[in-house]
Amino acid sequence: xxxxxxxxxxxxxxxxxxxxxxxxxxxxxxxxxxxxxxxxxxxxxxxxxxxxxxxxxxxxxxxxxxxxxxxxxxxxxxxxxxxxxxxxxxxxxxxxxxxxxxxxxxxxxxxxxxxxxxxxxxxxxxxxxxxxxxxxxxxxxxxxxxxxxxxxxxxxxxxxxxxxxxxxxxxxxxxxxxxxxxxxxxxxxxxxxxxxxxxxxxxxxxxxxxxxxxxxxxxxxxxxxxxxxxxxxxxxxxxxxxxxxxxxxxxxxxxxxxxxxxxxxxxxxxxxxxxxxxxxxxxxxxxxxxxxxxxxxxxxxxxxxxxxxxxxxxxxxxxxxxxxxxxxxxxxxxxxxxxxxxxxxxxxxxxxxxxxxxxxxxxxxxxxxxxxxxxxxxxxxxxxxxxxxxxxxxxxxxxxxxxx
Ligand SMILES: Nc1ncnc2c1ncn2[C@@H]1O[C@H](COP(=O)(O)OP(=O)(O)O)[C@@H](O)[C@H]1O
Ligand SMILES: CSC[C@H]1O[C@H](OP(=O)(O)O)[C@H](O)[C@@H]1O
Numbered sequence: 001x002x003x004x005x006x007x008x009x010x011x012x013x014x015x016x017x018x019x020x021x022x023x024x025x026x027x028x029x030x031x032x033x034x035x036x037x038x039x040x041x042x043x044x045x046x047x048x049x050x051x052x053x054x055x056x057x058x059x060x061x062x063x064x065x066x067x068x069x070x071x072x073x074x075x076x077x078x079x080x081x082x083x084x085x086x087x088x089x090x091x092x093x094x095x096x097x098x099x100x101x102x103x104x105x106x107x108x109x110x111x112x113x114x115x116x117x118x119x120x121x122x123x124x125x126x127x128x129x130x131x132x133x134x135x136x137x138x139x140x141x142x143x144x145x146x147x148x149x150x151x152x153x154x155x156x157x158x159x160x161x162x163x164x165x166x167x168x169x170x171x172x173x174x175x176x177x178x179x180x181x182x183x184x185x186x187x188x189x190x191x192x193x194x195x196x197x198x199x200x201x202x203x204x205x206x207x208x209x210x211x212x213x214x215x216x217x218x219x220x221x222x223x224x225x226x227x228x229x230x231x232x233x234x235x236x237x238x239x240x241x242x243x244x245x246x247x248x249x250x251x252x253x254x255x256x257x258x259x260x261x262x263x264x265x266x267x268x269x270x271x272x273x274x275x276x277x278x279x280x281x282x283x284x285x286x287x288x289x290x291x292x293x294x295x296x297x298x299x300x301x302x303x304x305x306x307x308x309x310x311x312x313x314x315x316x317x318x319x320x321x322x323x324x325x326x327x328x329x330x331x332x333x334x335x336x337x338x339x340x341x342x343x344x345x346x347x348x349x350x351x352x353x354x355x356x357x358x359x360x361x362x363x364x365x366x367x368x369x370x371x372x373x374x375x376x377x378x379x380x381x382x383x384x385x386x387x388x389x390x391x392x393x394x395x396x397x398x399x400x401x402x403x404x
Contacts (some may be wrong), residue, residue: 002104004061004074006041009033012056016045019099019109022054022127022241023047037233037246038065038352044112053114054099056118059106059248063172065352073168076248077106082163083225083247084110091142094135095244116236120341123232123269124356127242127367128289133296135242135260136235144255147225151312154235161222166251169228170218173249177346178215182208192350193367198349210381222252230261232269233354256335262297263336264377265341265354266290267397271344271373274357274363274404285400291394298336302329323397330388337393338384344377368404375400 007015009031014021016029023029027047035042035057041064043056059077063070081101088095096111119129145151147160180187181201190198201207227234228249236243270290277283308324313319318328347354348370357373360366379396387393 004104004106006060007043007056007058007105007107008223009043012043015105015107016043016054016056017111019054020153022099023052024050024375027052035064039063039076044114046112053112055096055110055112057110058107066257074106076169077101077108077165078103078165079166079169079250080246080248081108081244083227083250085106086225087143087227087244087247090146091139094139094242094338095247113236113238113245116238116241116243118233119235119237120269120355121233121235121267122147123266123290124272124276124359126273126282126286128286129237129239129242129261131240132235132237132242133293133300136244137297137300137304139244140230140258140262140301141240141308143227144224145305145308145312147252148223148255148264149315149316150309150318153314160225161252164225164251166228166249166327169249170251173228174215174218176350176352177342178211178218181349182211182346187351189351189353191363191367191370193363194370194374197371201345201349201374204378206382208376210338210384211231211342214335214381214384215340217254217335218257218339221254222257224252224337226253226255226258227261228253228257230258232262232265254335254339256332256337257333257339259297259301259336260339260341261343261387263294263340263393264347265356266294266297267340267344267369267376267380268354268373270401271355271369271376272354274369275362276356287329291397294394294397295390298333302333305329305332321390333390334384336389337380337387337390340393341377341380341382341384344373344380348373348377358380372400372404376402 012031013029030046033041036043041058046053059074061074062068063072081098082096084095096113098110100109149157161347227247228251234246270287273286277286318324357369360369376397
């Protein structure tokens with residue numbers, strides 16, 4: 001047993017040797033710290049001779065992006081490793097295999113997915129992913145349904161709720177997504193060029209009411225075990241494979257938060273594409289693909305979640321009460337639209353941005369993308385409780401883009 005400390009690359013190599021069945025005896029291992037996320041260290045351990053490799057992810061006791069002034073529990077490593085193992089049981093093949101978890105070092109050792117690409121990076125390059133909508137909706141439908149009161153023994157569910165209490169990571173979301181963008185705080189981070197739009201967020205009472213309602217759901221609605229941070233930087237893809245990583249924000253929350261996160265990040269890429277793809281017909285084609293993906297994500301999720309409910313529903317009254325299922329699914333759609341809007345807005349004015357928009361080098365193009373994202377985000381938030389179908393959310397995206 002070793003006391004917690006951030007690993008050196010040499011220590012990472014020594015620990016990697018202890019994982020059974022990966023590296024040949026005496027292999028000349030190499031280590032490189034590749035963490036590009038906000039929170040953790042990630043070591044890529046390779047054996048060039050055999051071509052074998054693995055990933056070691058270690059939590060540090062603070063938010064890496066901010067520093068030691070923002071302490072964060074190491075328990076998030078336990079939550080992440082246990083969530084990955086559970087997700088692999090519920091939705092096999094859609095997350096990396098966990099080889100080992102070391103609680104003392106807050107370390108998860110897992111399958112190396114370097115033959116995949118982080119989806120956000122692929123989308124920025126204008127790559128489309130034909131399997132993504134199918135796979136991500138299977139992932140969401142299975143992990144969310146089978147951890148909810150609809151699909152899991154309701155007493156066992158309560159024990160899972162307890163296991164995944166995640167106050168530090170939830171607090172990040174409560175602040176960064178559901179508070180900061182609507183007030184003045186040092187956490188916020190946006191360019192002077194959009195000061196008027198940021199000020200408008202702070203002064204819009206209609207918007208604040210909707211955000212307050214969504215915030216209340218995030219705080220209190222323990223519907224299912226969420227991934228909790230399901231953006232396109234948490235998804236590895238190839239043309240025919242999808243792997244979800246980084247569930248350290250997992251907790252029992254509202255199902256629409258995961259679905260909305262996926263939709264939000266497609267919308268953010270949509271807003272940024274005006275720069276990344278300049279040719280008008282190519283731009284229209286790629287944006288069409290993104291919109292089709294948003295449509296597929298809701299329609300496939302809706303279909304799969306209902307099918308799981310039909311076959312595996314555990315609650316007599318939820319299964320049989322006429323109209324209950326339709327009302328439940330409609331409220332998930334509305335939540336997904338509202339949460340998507342909140343997740344778009346936070347990535348423009350809050351602490352943590354996305355490369356789809358931040359890396360646009362031209363200031364005027366970047367400003368256009370930021371304003372479009374804010375227009376779409378705020379409209380989705382204001383519309384959420386009125387929604388009957390995903391088509392209405394798609395119309396909001398189209399018409400905001402047409403106005404620019
Ligand atoms: N299983 C994996 N295989 C390959 N690379 C990985 C894997 N997990 C993480 N990475 C790399 O490390 C980066 C950060 O990982 P992530 O889990 O998102 O960390 P954080 O929690 O700090 O955001 C990813 O963007 C990816 O480049
Ligand atoms: C201070 S954490 C900000 C932000 O970072 C997380 O993303 P990731 O770990 O994938 O880089 C999460 O989205 C948090 O809101």
